[in-house]
Amino acid sequence: MHPDTFSTGDLILLVGEGNFSFAVGLVNLNLPITVTASCLESDVMPKETEENIAYLKQKDVRVLLDVDATKMDHHPVLKNEKFSKIIFNFPHTGGKMKIHLNRDLLKRFFISSSELIHVDGKILVSLCKGQGGTRADKPVRRWDDTWQVVEMAGHGDLVLVSVEHFRSDIFPGYKSVGYRGGNTAFHTDGALVHTFVKREPLYSSMEVDVLSQCLENQILKTEFGNLTCSGIYSHMYNMNPIQEKGSALHYLWEQLRHFVQCNVSTATKISCISDAHISLYTDTPTGGPVCYTKENKKCYLRHSLLDKLDEVFMLRNTDSDEIIMFPGMVFNELGEDFSCAPVYCHVLLTGHRVSYIVEQFCRKVLQLFKKDYMYVSVSNSEKDSTLDQIFTSTRDVVINSNGALKELLNKMQTLIAKEFAGGVGGNEDSSSVSVCVIYLNKLAELLFDVTNWRQLWVKKSSVILDKNIPVLKHACFESIMYTFDICFSDNPNFKEDKFYTMLWNMAADIIIDVKLLDVYESPDGWRSRCYRITYQSYYKALSRKKAIHIQENVIGKMLHVKFGVLIK
Numbered sequence: 001m002h003p004d005t006f007s008t009g010d011l012i013l014l015v016g017e018g019n020f021s022f023a024v025g026l027v028n029l030n031l032p033i034t035v036t037a038s039c040l041e042s043d044v045m046p047k048e049t050e051e052n053i054a055y056l057k058q059k060d061v062r063v064l065l066d067v068d069a070t071k072m073d074h075h076p077v078l079k080n081e082k083f084s085k086i087i088f089n090f091p092h093t094g095g096k097m098k099i100h101l102n103r104d105l106l107k108r109f110f111i112s113s114s115e116l117i118h119v120d121g122k123i124l125v126s127l128c129k130g131q132g133g134t135r136a137d138k139p140v141r142r143w144d145d146t147w148q149v150v151e152m153a154g155h156g157d158l159v160l161v162s163v164e165h166f167r168s169d170i171f172p173g174y175k176s177v178g179y180r181g182g183n184t185a186f187h188t189d190g191a192l193v194h195t196f197v198k199r200e201p202l203y204s205s206m207e208v209d210v211l212s213q214c215l216e217n218q219i220l221k222t223e224f225g226n227l228t229c230s231g232i233y234s235h236m237y238n239m240n241p242i243q244e245k246g247s248a249l250h251y252l253w254e255q256l257r258h259f260v261q262c263n264v265s266t267a268t269k270i271s272c273i274s275d276a277h278i279s280l281y282t283d284t285p286t287g288g289p290v291c292y293t294k295e296n297k298k299c300y301l302r303h304s305l306l307d308k309l310d311e312v313f314m315l316r317n318t319d320s321d322e323i324i325m326f327p328g329m330v331f332n333e334l335g336e337d338f339s340c341a342p343v344y345c346h347v348l349l350t351g352h353r354v355s356y357i358v359e360q361f362c363r364k365v366l367q368l369f370k371k372d373y374m375y376v377s378v379s380n381s382e383k384d385s386t387l388d389q390i391f392t393s394t395r396d397v398v399i400n401s402n403g404a405l406k407e408l409l410n411k412m413q414t415l416i417a418k419e420f421a422g423g424v425g426g427n428e429d430s431s432s433v434s435v436c437v438i439y440l441n442k443l444a445e446l447l448f449d450v451t452n453w454r455q456l457w458v459k460k461s462s463v464i465l466d467k468n469i470p471v472l473k474h475a476c477f478e479s480i481m482y483t484f485d486i487c488f489s490d491n492p493n494f495k496e497d498k499f500y501t502m503l504w505n506m507a508a509d510i511i512i513d514v515k516l517l518d519v520y521e522s523p524d525g526w527r528s529r530c531y532r533i534t535y536q537s538y539y540k541a542l543s544r545k546k547a548i549h550i551q552e553n554v555i556g557k558m559l560h561v562k563f564g565v566l567i568k
Contacts, residue, residue: 001087001124001167001193008032010084013116015069015109016040018176020052022089025171027059035061036083042066070108073115082121086113089126090176090191102131102147110156114198122195123158125149126166129190134478136163136192149194150478154543158196160477166191199540202510206553208561214506215562220291224279229291231505233301233331236343237280239457242327246462248444248472249345252365253327256347256438259361260323264353269322273315278308278326288331301331305348305437306420312350323351327440334504336496338513341453342504347438355419358436359397362416362443366399369447370469374401381418391420391435399446414446415439448472452512458539474538481536482547485517486556488565490527495563502562503533506554510537528568 006012010033014023023037037056042065053063064077069088072078088109093101113123130137133146150160168174168188176188218231241247260270280302281291287303302308305328316324326348334342349358362376381396397417421434444456450472455461460475503511513534521527533555535547556567
């Protein structure tokens with residue numbers, strides 16, 4: 001905890017203060033904040049505590065006694081107030097080997113305190129080394145031997161956003177009394193401060209009528225008219241992380257734009273186009289999902305930016321040296337693989353020397369991100385038969401590795417871009433014009449060490465510089481996976497592809513894996529299915545209890561409503 005933790009005008013509530021020595025230390029920092037200090041005790045106190053309370057009152061600090069940290073939302077004074085930050089240092093129920101009671105203390109504190117913070121407020125909890133059960137603890141204990149702070153916070157719709165060392169040097173007079181219920185101080189060496197924020201619930205309602213709306217086709221608004229399509233596509237298109245300032249994809253798009261501007265001659269015109277210039281669908285199938293125009297005409301969401309190459313070429317000025325840059329989304333069919341995103345972010349470039357520019361850009365960002373063990377290679381690849389009449393050659397731009405990590409990273413060899421060269425539209429004068437498609441999402445996953453595509457789409461994630469190296473500060477510092485099986489009777493109404501589509505539209509943000517475990521057929525002819533579903537949230541709060549509730553009251557309920565199956 002550092003003075004920079006606090007902002008001008010903050011309303012601070014200190015909980016479980018014990019001897020109030022932390023409150024004294026905080027007040028002595030002379031920060032422009034308002035402090036309320038509270039403790040559980042209400043009777044006779046040690047002399048040191050009484051002296052600290054007297055000092056705080058002289059400093060116009062409000063001191064409240066007999067405040068139960070697990071029932072603050074019912075306190076006659078506090079229940080009517082909101083705070084910028086609530087701080088609970090080294091909570092403990094007292095006694096030894098009562099880890100389940102300390103978890104329960106945290107859970108009830110988080111539920112109560114989440115009702116008392118502003119919309120953008122924070123809750124800070126300091127724990128001794130190893131207690132929290134996060135990857136920040138050194139050494140990391142077994143999960144069942146920790147207080148499971150992330151899990152407990154989820155009960156209050158709170159997510160962990162940062163972890164930092166407890167700076168006892170900033171509060172030299174602080175004595176964390178209460179260890180094992182006595183007057184002995186906790187060991188604060190290696191202690192960590194966990195910062196939480198409140199997020200909206202995963203589901204605003206679990207009523208059938210509301211949930212059923214998720215399964216209906218939605219309107220996707222475009223500059224070329226509205227389209228009707230599966231709701232997940234409309235939802236992700238409207239999120240568009242390329243346009244979200246601070247996001248990993250926006251950062252790489254800006255880096256690419258700047259690199260192009262700095263590496264072409266001043267005579268070269270650079271034009272950036274968008275979906276305001278290029279339509280989102282094709283009349284013929286190219287691999288993208290089905291959609292419908294407002295006239296109810298069947299069409300297809302684009303599966304590649306190359307699907308719209310003719311429209312891009314129509315915008316090109318053949319009388320001048322021009323590079324066109326088009327960042328856009330492409331759409332995939334919904335399937336059983338939840339590790340593949342329904343929507344990807346790509347960038348199409350066309351013009352003279354764009355192949356060389358893309359290759360150099362990939363090398364440049366590897367240097368920027370200090371990926372010294374990776375390198376860029378370019379190789380010929382099979383030509384796309386649909387583009388044979390336009391281009392004479394196709395090449396792959398791949399990022400792979402060398403050195404000690406070669407064996408490991410070769411398994412993760414990543415295709416970053418495709419280059420297409422040759423005459424455009426059969427025009428010999430433009431034979432040096434090439435087209436490149438950069439798979440921006442794949443590049444972002446590689447550079448920012450992203451393990452799940454959902455991390456690139458969540459709000460509140462932002463790129464920051466750490467020792468001049470860009471890193472992605474995730475919306476959640478840590479999230480937990482929960483896996484449960486769901487079994488149900490089979491019937492003729494059940495269609496597996498429709499089942500996967502239902503899951504995508506209802507819970508794509510939190511379902512990261514689905515596996516069919518078994519199909520059982522009894523001797524008398526009835527059948528049942530069993531699937532294993534894995535949940536993980538990268539933005540909103542998710543606890544084991546919440547995940548079970550979602551499986552039963554969202555997934556199970558809608559399985560019955562949509563397919564008429566009986567959940568076992």
